[in-house]
Amino acid sequence: MHRRSRTDQPLVPFDPEIEATTRRQSGARKRQQIAMAEGDPRVLRDYVLSQATGLTSPIMNPAVEANNFKLRPTLISFMEQNQFGGRPSENPHLHLHNFMVKCDTIKLNEVSADAIRLRLFPLSLKHRASDWLLNEEPNSITTWEALLKAFLSKYFPPGKTAKLRAKITSFTQRDNESLYEA
Secondary structure, eight states: OOOOOOSSSOOOOOOTTHHHHHHHHHHHHHHHHHHHHHTOOOOHHHHHSOOOTTOOOSBOOOOOOOTTOOOOHHHHHHHTTTOBOOOTTSOHHHHHHHHHHHHTTOOOTTOOHHHHHHHHGGGGBOHHHHHHHHTSOTTOBOSHHHHHHHHHHHHSOHHHHHHHHHHHHTOOOOTTOOTTTO
16 A cells, blocks of 8 residues: 655644643634634633723812813922822821922913812822822712812821820920920
8 A cells, every 4th residue: 555645735743742732722712612602702811811991090180171281291290209108207297288389389270279289199199108099989089178188087197196296295304304305
């Protein structure tokens, strides 16, 4: 018996793990057939990957009536100077004071001060403070006052105020200690 050469079909390259390759190809074909039958071309891996859709900010910015309102890059970099990180050693009141001083230098026609402050405040935060803001409920902050209240309750809670007040009222001067040293 003679072997016949087949010229109509090309030779397949050698695959040392032919069984694994066949299983992989078979699984891919099955997933494709199921996706086509259901009308959804995605595979399970696509459902597991995180999606960027549905992300909303905790700050609900008020509508702006101005036709050409935009925040300039120089203004954004101005706000990003001296960002608040949320460390215990940082003073949230000083940060708010500096932020308000900067915001008071900005005046735009038909744009309220609250709209400017709400848009710029996230840019003045970094690290833990930025994470805190992102973890607030979506669209839960609608006014500047609400943002102030949430920020101060997080970074200067009433317990901290009471602790500092008690420290001041329990002040004592020791023997052989000047008032300045005390």
